[in-house]
Amino acid sequence: MLSLDNTFSDEDVQDFIGSVYRFLGQLPDGSIAFTAEPKIDGLSMSIRYENRKLVSAATRGDGTTGENVTANVRTIKQIPKTLPADAPDIVEVRGEVYMAKSDFLDLNAQMEAEGKQTYVNPRNTAAGSLRQLDAKVTESRKLRFFAYAWGEISEMPSDTQMGMVETFGKWGFPVNPLMKRLCNIEDILGHYREIGLKRPDLDYDIDGVVYKVDRLDLQQRLGFRSRSPRWATAHKFPAEQAFTTVENIDIQVGRTGALTPVARLTPVTVGGVVVTNATLHNEDYIKGIGNSGERIREDDHDIRIGDTVIVQRAGDVIPQVLDVVMEKRPAGVEAYVFPRTCPVCGSHAVRERNEKTGKLDSVTRCTGGFVCRAQATEHLKHFVSRNAFDIEGFGTKQVDFFFESEDDALKIRTAPDIFTLKKRQEASTLTKLENIDGFGKVSVKKLFDAIDERRSIALNRFIYALGIRHVGETTAKLLARHYGTYEAFEAAMKEASSLAGDAWQDLNNVEGIGEIVARAIVEFYKEPRNLDVVGRLLDEVTPQAAEQIAASDSPVAGKTVVFTGSLEKFTRDEAKARAESLGAKVAGSVSKKTDILVAGPGAGSKLDKARELGVQTMDEDEWLALIGG
Numbered sequence: 001m002l003s004l005d006n007t008f009s010d011e012d013v014q015d016f017i018g019s020v021y022r023f024l025g026q027l028p029d030g031s032i033a034f035t036a037e038p039k040i041d042g043l044s045m046s047i048r049y050e051n052r053k054l055v056s057a058a059t060r061g062d063g064t065t066g067e068n069v070t071a072n073v074r075t076i077k078q079i080p081k082t083l084p085a086d087a088p089d090i091v092e093v094r095g096e097v098y099m100a101k102s103d104f105l106d107l108n109a110q111m112e113a114e115g116k117q118t119y120v121n122p123r124n125t126a127a128g129s130l131r132q133l134d135a136k137v138t139e140s141r142k143l144r145f146f147a148y149a150w151g152e153i154s155e156m157p158s159d160t161q162m163g164m165v166e167t168f169g170k171w172g173f174p175v176n177p178l179m180k181r182l183c184n185i186e187d188i189l190g191h192y193r194e195i196g197l198k199r200p201d202l203d204y205d206i207d208g209v210v211y212k213v214d215r216l217d218l219q220q221r222l223g224f225r226s227r228s229p230r231w232a233t234a235h236k237f238p239a240e241q242a243f244t245t246v247e248n249i250d251i252q253v254g255r256t257g258a259l260t261p262v263a264r265l266t267p268v269t270v271g272g273v274v275v276t277n278a279t280l281h282n283e284d285y286i287k288g289i290g291n292s293g294e295r296i297r298e299d300d301h302d303i304r305i306g307d308t309v310i311v312q313r314a315g316d317v318i319p320q321v322l323d324v325v326m327e328k329r330p331a332g333v334e335a336y337v338f339p340r341t342c343p344v345c346g347s348h349a350v351r352e353r354n355e356k357t358g359k360l361d362s363v364t365r366c367t368g369g370f371v372c373r374a375q376a377t378e379h380l381k382h383f384v385s386r387n388a389f390d391i392e393g394f395g396t397k398q399v400d401f402f403f404e405s406e407d408d409a410l411k412i413r414t415a416p417d418i419f420t421l422k423k424r425q426e427a428s429t430l431t432k433l434e435n436i437d438g439f440g441k442v443s444v445k446k447l448f449d450a451i452d453e454r455r456s457i458a459l460n461r462f463i464y465a466l467g468i469r470h471v472g473e474t475t476a477k478l479l480a481r482h483y484g485t486y487e488a489f490e491a492a493m494k495e496a497s498s499l500a501g502d503a504w505q506d507l508n509n510v511e512g513i514g515e516i517v518a519r520a521i522v523e524f525y526k527e528p529r530n531l532d533v534v535g536r537l538l539d540e541v542t543p544q545a546a547e548q549i550a551a552s553d554s555p556v557a558g559k560t561v562v563f564t565g566s567l568e569k570f571t572r573d574e575a576k577a578r579a580e581s582l583g584a585k586v587a588g589s590v591s592k593k594t595d596i597l598v599a600g601p602g603a604g605s606k607l608d609k610a611r612e613l614g615v616q617t618m619d620e621d622e623w624l625a626l627i628g629g
């Protein structure tokens with residue numbers, strides 16, 4: 001299950017529509033229809049029917065693996081348990097589970113009457129209700145549902161987005177009555193405003209309007225970027241704001257040593273959620289300077305302890321301090337002085353200079369590296385986090401506990417130590433984890449089982465868990481897919497250490513990886529300390545070879561393809577996306593590793609180089625014939 005790109009302004013929406021036409025190689029003549037519908041602020045859910053019977057329901061989770069919540073979903077009255085006879089054999093309906101605002105208020109009134117703690121907002125309450133172990137509790141919470149998308153379907157009942165949703169309605173699913181099919185940008189933005197005006201009166205929370213290309217054949221041609229479809233976007237409503245005061249400014253030290261200032265605020269409710277902290281990003285941000293040196297606040301307003309500020313919260317994003325109310329600044333407050341030493345380990349904290357641009361980095365970084373307790377523990381927290389090793393029962397609390405220990409049978413300072421903990425415990429007679437407060441025999445066994453379960457792990461998760469700077473989930477997936485095995489990846493990174501040669505070129509040619517990221521990876525593998533940790537980790541853990549993508553039987557799967565010259569049958573973007581969806585890697589330049597060069601009219605130096613290197617070359621028609629039209 002994918003996510004959506006966000007758009008915030010009318011211009012963003014114009015760009016989105018323009019990009020759809022451009023990708024498809026059409027003039028923006030208003031001929032492509034879009035659907036526009038509210039973006040429900042709930043939890044996405046995929047519900048599977050086999051032979052018209054509900055068989056399973058899963059939350060979105062990390063997009064690939066979600067939580068099985070079938071028993072709880074069965075209690076939701078609005079979700080049909082069976083589909084009509086004309087529905088296909090296999091159907092996965094996707095949509096949003098939510099709690100009505102009125103039901104939420106009733107529930108909180110009841111909690112209050114019973115002297116219990118009240119809930120924060122409908123969305124969190126719905127999430128908690130779905131995760132209940134007792135389905136009876138879920139049932140009592142009266143959750144609701146809107147259907148708006150689908151997964152696997154054995155036979156498509158329609159060829160448009162609108163038609164699909166109408167079919168879901170006929171099958172008994174609630175569908176949103178505010179969904180419309182529109183072509184012109186004026187109409188689309190008009191509908192956005194109309195939904196915005198209705199927002200306060202709707203009995204469910206929404207945080208924007210989702211636009212989708214209506215024709216499913218066009219959706220298919222447009223395809224996906226790494227995480228989101230090219231054929232859809234979420235036009236968000238403006239964020240909600242409130243006034244409060246800055247009580248203090250604390251400095252947090254992150255995994256990469258970045259010193260992040262955080263404003264401690266007098267608690268204030270913004271859009272139904274109590275806000276007590278807001279990120280101040282970096283030294284310049286506090287001064288009112290943006291990342292490119294631009295002014296971000298009127299008259300260079302800086303943020304000081306004691307100031308009254310405007311805070312903004314948009315969706316799940318960390319609250320921001322937007323501006324300072326200068327009239328309310330108390331007399332005598334002084335400008336904030338950003339620390340030059342790490343508040344955790346005392347090492348120097350510096351702003352590096354970018355080698356290329358010569359500009360000062362906006363981030364102040366602790367130079368303590370592994371010596372810094374904050375960096376080391378944040379590394380471990382990242383390592384065990386949900387999208388990395390995801391070790392059940394091993395969260396931030398456990399990291400802090402094991403890290404602080406001085407006992408050889410307990411201490412965990414680096415990731416491999418997690419996997420030797422059981423052995424060290426077994427060998428020790430003195431410190432038994434099960435005798436320590438907060439652990440018991442059962443929970444210790446559970447913890448060790450959870451750790452053992454991760455001795456084999458997907459390559460992309462493994463790479464992501466290493467915590468290499470700039471390597472997020474998407475990049476880790478690209479690397480896993482490109483290099484296939486961990487051994488191949490590490491060998492290539494070491495080979496690329498001179499920032500020249502084939503291995504370096506190859507890394508830079510991976511679509512989606514730019515020079516900054518490439519450098520960061522190579523730097524990581526130059527550090528002996530990292531190699532030591534990874535080496536010890538590999539003694540304990542086996543990263544699986546990356547899964548071959550679904551289209552592995554396509555004739556171009558695994559091949560490196562370069563497009564050059566002008567293409568006539570499709571735009572460059574579409575050609576690239578299509579090749580990638582068939583499992584090919586698309587590179588920007590020709591090298592020894594290139595398998596195929598597709599050359600349109602006007603091809604020049606790349607074609608010459610391909611011929612020189614003996615790379616197979618073909619024209620657009622031959623390429624189309626190869627991939628099956």
Ligand code: IVH
Nearest residue numbers: 002003004037038039040044148149210229
């Ligand atoms: S379409 C491939 N339509 O928004 C795109 N999503 O930010 C499938 N959401 O995970 C999503 N209302 O939970 C779509 N009308 C709507 C939606 C909607 C809420 C949520 C959904 C998704 C998230 C993406």
